[in-house]
Amino acid sequence: MIQFRDVGKTYPDGTVAVHSFSYTADEGKIVALVGASGSGKTTLLRMVNRMVEPSRGSVWVDGEDVSTVDRVALRRSIGYVLQAGGLLPHRTVIDNVATVPMLLGVPRRQARMAAGELLERVGLDQTMGRRYPSQLSGGQQQRVGVARALAANPKVMLMDEPFGAVDPIVRRELQDELKRLQSDLGKTIILVTHDIDEAFHVGHEVVLLREGGEIVQSGVPEEILAHPRNQYVRDFIGADRAERNFSIRTIDGRQIVIDGDGRPAGLLNP
Numbered sequence: 001m002i003q004f005r006d007v008g009k010t011y012p013d014g015t016v017a018v019h020s021f022s023y024t025a026d027e028g029k030i031v032a033l034v035g036a037s038g039s040g041k042t043t044l045l046r047m048v049n050r051m052v053e054p055s056r057g058s059v060w061v062d063g064e065d066v067s068t069v070d071r072v073a074l075r076r077s078i079g080y081v082l083q084a085g086g087l088l089p090h091r092t093v094i095d096n097v098a099t100v101p102m103l104l105g106v107p108r109r110q111a112r113m114a115a116g117e118l119l120e121r122v123g124l125d126q127t128m129g130r131r132y133p134s135q136l137s138g139g140q141q142q143r144v145g146v147a148r149a150l151a152a153n154p155k156v157m158l159m160d161e162p163f164g165a166v167d168p169i170v171r172r173e174l175q176d177e178l179k180r181l182q183s184d185l186g187k188t189i190i191l192v193t194h195d196i197d198e199a200f201h202v203g204h205e206v207v208l209l210r211e212g213g214e215i216v217q218s219g220v221p222e223e224i225l226a227h228p229r230n231q232y233v234r235d236f237i238g239a240d241r242a243e244r245n246f247s248i249r250t251i252d253g254r255q256i257v258i259d260g261d262g263r264p265a266g267l268l269n270p
C-alpha cells in the first residue's frame, strides 16, 4: 500500500508543483495518475522513492514512512520504469536486468539466469539478452525496462510514461502485457500518463489531476466515465467528443463499434 499524506512540493526556484495531495493506493492495484503537462504527476511519483523530497507531508509504503528509509536501499526495493526504458547503453540487455539483484547480493550467475526468465516473462526471447539496448526496437526496450524493474521482485512499481515512446499498436500490446503481469504478480503500481485512454485501460483506479497536483476526480474508470464530476473532467475524458458515444452494430454476424459520427471504430471480439 502506498499512502500520500498531505504532501506538497515547492521547488527551490519557488515553483509550487504540488500544493497538498492525499491519496492511498491499495495493495495489488494499478493506480493511474493522469493529467495535463505540469500537473505534478512526476513530482508525486518521485516522492515515493525519494528522488524528490516533499516540502510537506509524508509518503508511506507498507506502513513505513519512506523518509526514514535509507534512500539507496529504498530505490533498489522499488521498481522504477521510465519512458524509453532508461536502460544503461553500454551494458547488455541481460546485464541491465541483472544489475540491481547483483547489487542486492544475488550471485552473478543466478542473477543472470533469473534475468533470462524475466525477459521471457515480458515477452522477449532470451537471446535478446546478448544485445545492447540500441540494438532493440523501442517497444523491446520498454519491455526490458519492465523486466529490469521486476528483477528485484519489488512489491511496488513506479512507472513514468512507460509506453510513451512507441506507436499505438505496440503501446496497446505493452499495456495488455502489463495488466497480465500485474494480475499474475500482484504488484502495487503507480503509473503516470497524460493519456486518458491508457489510464482507463490499465488503471484499477484513476486519479485525474490538474495544476498543483490538485485531484479533480478519482475513482474506478467506470465511475469517472459514467459520472464525470465537472466540465474539466468531461473535457479531459472527451465525454463530449463524438468518439466516446459508441454504439454497436451487427453486420454479417460481426459486431462493429460505431462512433458518434457514424464511422466504424473497430471490431468487437474480432
Ligand SMILES: Nc1ncnc2c1ncn2[C@@H]1O[C@H](COP(=O)(O)OP(=O)(O)OP(=O)(O)O)[C@@H](O)[C@H]1O
Residues within 6 Å of the ligand: 011, 012, 013, 015, 016, 017, 035, 036, 037, 038, 039, 040, 041, 042, 043, 044, 194
Ligand atoms: N526541478 C524542478 N525545479 C523547478 N520546477 C520544477 C522542477 N521539476 C518540475 N518542476 C515544475 O513543477 C511542475 C510539475 O512538474 P511535473 O514534472 O511533476 O509535472 P508532470 O505532470 O509530470 O508533467 P509532464 O506530464 O509534462 O511530465 C511544473 O510546473 C514543472 O515545471
